[in-house]
Amino acid sequence: MTYKYLGKSYIRPDAIAKATGKAIFLDDIRIPGMLYAAILRPKFAHAIIVEIDTSEAEKMPGVLNVVTGQDCKIHYGDNISDFVPMAVDRVRHIGEPVAAVIADTPFHAKEALEKIKVVYDPLPVYVDAKESLHENSILIHPDLTDYWHLPTIHPEPGTNIAHKYQLVKGSGEKGFDEADVVIEHEFNYPLASCAALEPHGAIAWFKEDHTIEIWSSSICPFIIRDEIAKSYGIPVSDVRIHIPELGGCFGYKSDVTVEETIAWIASFVPGKPIKWVASRQEDITSTLLGHGIRTVMKIGAKKDGELVALKTTIYHSTGAYSDTGVNVMMAATHNSTGPYEFKHCDLTGYSVYTNTPPVGAFRGYGHAEPQFATERMMDILARAINMSPLELRMKNYLKEGKVNSLGEHMWESNGSVEKCADIVDNAIYGHEQVKEDDNYYYGRGFAALMKSPKGAPFSTKGCYMKMNIDGSVSINMGGAEVGQGLRTVVQQVAAEALQIPPEKIRVYTELDTQFSPYEWQTIGSMFTMQGGRAIVRAAKKLIQILKRTAAQVLKTDVDYLEYDGENVYLRNDPSVKISVKELNRGYITEDGITVGEVAQAVSDARLPRYSNPDKNGQGNLGVTYTFGAQGAEIRIEKKTGKVIVDHIASAFDVGTVVNPLQIRGTVLGGVIIGLGAALYEKVEIDDAGNITNPHYFQYHIPTLKEAPRQTIEFVETPDPIGPFGARGIGEHPVIGVAPAILNAIFEAIGVDFYDLPVTPEKIRAAMETRKENVK
Amino acid sequence: MNKTITFTINGQQQTLEVEPGTMLIDLIRDQLNLTGTKRGCDNATCGSCVIIMDGKAVKSCSMPSEKADQKNIFTIEGISKGMHLHVIQQELIQSGAIQCGFCTPGIVNELVALFDQKPNCSETEIITAINKHLCRCTGYEPILEGTLKAQKKLLG
Ligand code: FES
Ligand code: FES
Numbered sequence: 001m002t003y004k005y006l007g008k009s010y011i012r013p014d015a016i017a018k019a020t021g022k023a024i025f026l027d028d029i030r031i032p033g034m035l036y037a038a039i040l041r042p043k044f045a046h047a048i049i050v051e052i053d054t055s056e057a058e059k060m061p062g063v064l065n066v067v068t069g070q071d072c073k074i075h076y077g078d079n080i081s082d083f084v085p086m087a088v089d090r091v092r093h094i095g096e097p098v099a100a101v102i103a104d105t106p107f108h109a110k111e112a113l114e115k116i117k118v119v120y121d122p123l124p125v126y127v128d129a130k131e132s133l134h135e136n137s138i139l140i141h142p143d144l145t146d147y148w149h150l151p152t153i154h155p156e157p158g159t160n161i162a163h164k165y166q167l168v169k170g171s172g173e174k175g176f177d178e179a180d181v182v183i184e185h186e187f188n189y190p191l192a193s194c195a196a197l198e199p200h201g202a203i204a205w206f207k208e209d210h211t212i213e214i215w216s217s218s219i220c221p222f223i224i225r226d227e228i229a230k231s232y233g234i235p236v237s238d239v240r241i242h243i244p245e246l247g248g249c250f251g252y253k254s255d256v257t258v259e260e261t262i263a264w265i266a267s268f269v270p271g272k273p274i275k276w277v278a279s280r281q282e283d284i285t286s287t288l289l290g291h292g293i294r295t296v297m298k299i300g301a302k303k304d305g306e307l308v309a310l311k312t313t314i315y316h317s318t319g320a321y322s323d324t325g326v327n328v329m330m331a332a333t334h335n336s337t338g339p340y341e342f343k344h345c346d347l348t349g350y351s352v353y354t355n356t357p358p359v360g361a362f363r364g365y366g367h368a369e370p371q372f373a374t375e376r377m378m379d380i381l382a383r384a385i386n387m388s389p390l391e392l393r394m395k396n397y398l399k400e401g402k403v404n405s406l407g408e409h410m411w412e413s414n415g416s417v418e419k420c421a422d423i424v425d426n427a428i429y430g431h432e433q434v435k436e437d438d439n440y441y442y443g444r445g446f447a448a449l450m451k452s453p454k455g456a457p458f459s460t461k462g463c464y465m466k467m468n469i470d471g472s473v474s475i476n477m478g479g480a481e482v483g484q485g486l487r488t489v490v491q492q493v494a495a496e497a498l499q500i501p502p503e504k505i506r507v508y509t510e511l512d513t514q515f516s517p518y519e520w521q522t523i524g525s526m527f528t529m530q531g532g533r534a535i536v537r538a539a540k541k542l543i544q545i546l547k548r549t550a551a552q553v554l555k556t557d558v559d560y561l562e563y564d565g566e567n568v569y570l571r572n573d574p575s576v577k578i579s580v581k582e583l584n585r586g587y588i589t590e591d592g593i594t595v596g597e598v599a600q601a602v603s604d605a606r607l608p609r610y611s612n613p614d615k616n617g618q619g620n621l622g623v624t625y626t627f628g629a630q631g632a633e634i635r636i637e638k639k640t641g642k643v644i645v646d647h648i649a650s651a652f653d654v655g656t657v658v659n660p661l662q663i664r665g666t667v668l669g670g671v672i673i674g675l676g677a678a679l680y681e682k683v684e685i686d687d688a689g690n691i692t693n694p695h696y697f698q699y700h701i702p703t704l705k706e707a708p709r710q711t712i713e714f715v716e717t718p719d720p721i722g723p724f725g726a727r728g729i730g731e732h733p734v735i736g737v738a739p740a741i742l743n744a745i746f747e748a749i750g751v752d753f754y755d756l757p758v759t760p761e762k763i764r765a766a767m768e769t770r771k772e773n774v775k
Numbered sequence: 776m777n778k779t780i781t782f783t784i785n786g787q788q789q790t791l792e793v794e795p796g797t798m799l800i801d802l803i804r805d806q807l808n809l810t811g812t813k814r815g816c817d818n819a820t821c822g823s824c825v826i827i828m829d830g831k832a833v834k835s836c837s838m839p840s841e842k843a844d845q846k847n848i849f850t851i852e853g854i855s856k857g858m859h860l861h862v863i864q865q866e867l868i869q870s871g872a873i874q875c876g877f878c879t880p881g882i883v884n885e886l887v888a889l890f891d892q893k894p895n896c897s898e899t900e901i902i903t904a905i906n907k908h909l910c911r912c913t914g915y916e917p918i919l920e921g922t923l924k925a926q927k928k929l930l931g
Contacts, residue, residue, distance in 0.1 A: 009871075011868055011869065012873070014876070015868040015873045015876075016860065016864075016868065017876075018873050018875075018876025018879050019855075019860065019864040019867060019868055019873055019876070019879055019883065020811070020851065020852070020854070020855050020860065020864065021809075021810070021811020021812070021850070021851030021852055021854075021879075021880040022811065022852075023876055024810070025810075025813070025877065027804075027810070027813075027814065028804075028810035030808070194911075195911060196875070196877070196911055197813070197815040197821060197823055197875070197877040197878050197909060197910065197911055197912075198813070198815065198875070198877045199815070245875075245876070246875060247813070247815075247875045247876070247877030248874075248875040248877060248911050248912055249875075250911065279817045280815070280816040280817045280818075280821075281817055482875060483874035483875025483876065483877075483912045484874065485874065661871040662871060664871070665871045665874060665912075665913055665914070665917060667914075668913060668914030668915075668916050668917065669874065669911070669912045669913050669914040670914075671914060672914040672915070673911070695816065695817060695818055695820065696815075696816045696818075696820040696821055696909060697818060697820045701909055701911060703906050703908075703909065703915070704902060704905045704906045704908075704915040704918070704919065705902065705906050707914055707915045707916065710914070710916065
């Protein structure tokens with residue numbers, strides 16, 4: 001299908017402000033009378049706080065107040081309220097806020113921090129789910145059973161398990177009886193940082209009129225608003241949250257992170273706005289981490305390659321607080337099938353408390369982690385049954401007539417993983433493999449993938465649209481622009497829906513809960529689909545308003561009228577028409593009497609029949625899927641063990657390409673994050689719970705020289721839910737990269753890796769063992 | 776002891792008192808309110824804070840502020856002229872090199888300094904310059920592409 005304004009590379013509306021340095025990010029906001037906070041972090045990752053002495057700190061220059069968490073009764077979290085704004089009687093991870101100084105300058109605040117004296121009584125530290133699960137382990141949350149939680153969350157009393165989720169399809173584990181071949185391995189996708197270039201920050205202001213105003217580098221102003229209102233017992237309408245430009249998110253700026261802490265600090269000095277911006281070290285050690293997922297996977301298959309049974313156990317080291325992580329675990333559990341049909345599934349996931357920073361979203365959200373396992377397993381299984389790995393996959397892909405783990409039926413309109421696989425197959429295997437030479441081993445690898453949104457059944461996005469007197473349109477929504485380019489999508493989808501050129505559509509900039517239409521939060525690669533649908537629905541209403549007014553002016557029935565962006569006209573005689581400019585504020589008749597409504601409309605959109613899991617853990621928990629495939633061509637330097645990725649090919653069935661330039665950018669950037677996960681990125685935590693690499697020079701994210709050449713293509717099978725057939729793509733480019741690279745590593749040197757990242761040291765060690773074995 | 780320094784920033788002369796221990800980034804962002812200069816790290820790794828000092832791209836987060844004395848400085852605010860964007864800014868925009876835009880000011884300054892000093896520099900030199908900057912969004916390809924197009928245009 002061809003569209004007038006979709007499929008064209010319009011330039012993002014915020015590009016100029018960003019290129020000229022005029023875009024306002026959190027740290028750029030200055031409010032008269034603003035003060036600064038610095039936060040004390042503990043010396044131990046798990047300890048009882050025996051005593052805090054703030055007297056010395058209070059006497060330091062510029063200091064207004066020193067705040068601790070003593071007597072803090074607030075517990076927050078919109079899945080399970082296990083979070084506290086500041087440590088009360090114990091610390092549970094190394095980045096936890098213990099106390100804070102409020103001062104006239106950031107420098108004075110930090111200086112005074114050193115004068116706070118804390119006596120700790122250390123407790124045992126668990127840095128991995130497996131340690132906390134040990135029967136002798138002490139409880140990280142002794143009060144677990146007291147916490148409020150959603151009915152779908154199942155904490156296990158007397159353990160460190162914050163949530164257990166189980167899914168059974170078909171005969172569950174019994175299904176393995178039908179298998180000829182069974183393989184089992186354990187994989188690890190370690191803790192990592194989203195590491196957006198802009199660190200987290202917030203400004204909180206408790207005002208004398210009992211309202212609270214907060215600015216945050218967050219993507220969920222409405223959740224923050226609800227939680228803050230609950231914490232301080234005031235109406236939600238008395239809390240106002242502003243979101244300025246965001247310098248990247250990739251997951252960890254979703255949910256409530258630092259805002260409750262800064263609000264707690266600000267609550268001690270009513271009337272004064274308090275600002276706090278994380279250092280890079282604090283961004284890594286005290287906000288949210290990602291991943292931390294161990295996947296134990298067992299696959300049963302017939303000799304001919306038909307997959308029959310899958311057993312997955314997800315051990316999620318969710319960190320000291322689990323509110324932001326429980327859904328990552330659930331996504332990881334039911335999406336561990338990858339894009340394949342298994343007749344029988346027995347899938348279990350555990351969100352486990354650990355003495356590490358809490359885990360939240362990271363681009364890929366529970367899909368990258370288990371499908372890293374699935375895609376490695378496909379290659380390993382193919383070897384076991386002597387079949388080509390691509391053929392094995394082809395035989396089992398989810399497609400029309402298949403049923404996924406959740407019991408959802410797949411249709412042609414879900415898109416084609418097969419077409420994506422063919423594109424990548426051709427891009428990666430369509431030419432001769434380079435032969436090993438003096439310096440390098442060469443390898444090629446493949447991975448298929450799928451992703452569902454993983455939102456919440458009540459997740460919704462709103463759109464407010466108004467047509468101005470000159471026929472231009474202003475659009476306001478609650479979606480957070482983090483760099484992903486949703487403003488361009490809004491502009492183009494609205495243009496298409498209203499048949500008005502994008503140049504005449506102005507998209508909102510910052511978010512403000514006082515003005516922005518409600519949106520749950522901008523997560524799950526869902527904005528194009530849900531937000532786009534909200535736009536289409538609002539546009540329909542707006543056009544209907546214009547038609548109703550025109551019907552009065554043109555003296556006819558509404559359903560005889562057509563609209564083309566400029567005029568409303570009579571279908572059978574288009575010469576009978578009236579310009580939208582004369583209609584959009586109501587029509588002013590000759591004698592001034594005005595008829596008709598103002599052309600403005602509000603709408604929202606939700607996924608159809610998205611549900612909670614049933615007693616089998618199944619249900620409409622995915623609803624919409626984007627399928628894809630990725631492949632890697634790599635080299636391994638013999639001398640150093642360094643993996644050089646020369647080429648990554650990606651193909652996704654995105655339904656409809658809204659903006660070719662921008663969607664290519666989405667994939668380019670996502671692939672680089674996947675590359676980081678495969679080869680470089682891991683937040684290193686020692687046995688005492690200290691993070692030993694909390695800086696960019698230690699926590700390496702890929703640079704230009706490490707970026708491979710990329711082939712990027714799209715299949716367009718229109719989606720019945722999304723606007724003009726479009727579906728989500730934000731997170732997907734990350735998912736297949738690591739398994740494709742590791743599969744390529746196997747081809748190059750014949751070694752299977754199960755843990756990320758694969759560093760040169762690991763490669764060298766494997767090569768050494770290989771040499772030993774040959775001897 | 777505070778020190779008084781005089782320098783030119785974006786074409787305008789300034790005399791300011793600076794506290795010892797403060798970095799140029801603090802002076803630029805907090806004293807002069809030029810917030811286009813960004814801070815992305817704690818130890819001179821990310822490149823977000825790069826400005827141009829006497830024609831060279833420097834990291835303002837690791838430059839003591841008193842070093843600005845008698846210098847000629849440009850921040851991102853001084854790169855475009857009114858409504859006219861620098862060719863580098865234009866080409867980065869056209870190539871899709873801007874997503875969140877947090878890394879952009881530093882990269883623009885790096886490249887403006889590079890092309891002013893060495894308009895004919897090789898692609899390898901360009902890559903080395905961009906490689907000093909972290910970008911978590913774009914995958915770098917559009918940045919390189921935009922830069923190469925800008926160089927072509929600048930060379931006419
Ligand atoms: S702020 Fe990162 S290099 Fe200066
Ligand atoms: S565009 Fe976001 S960091 Fe570069």
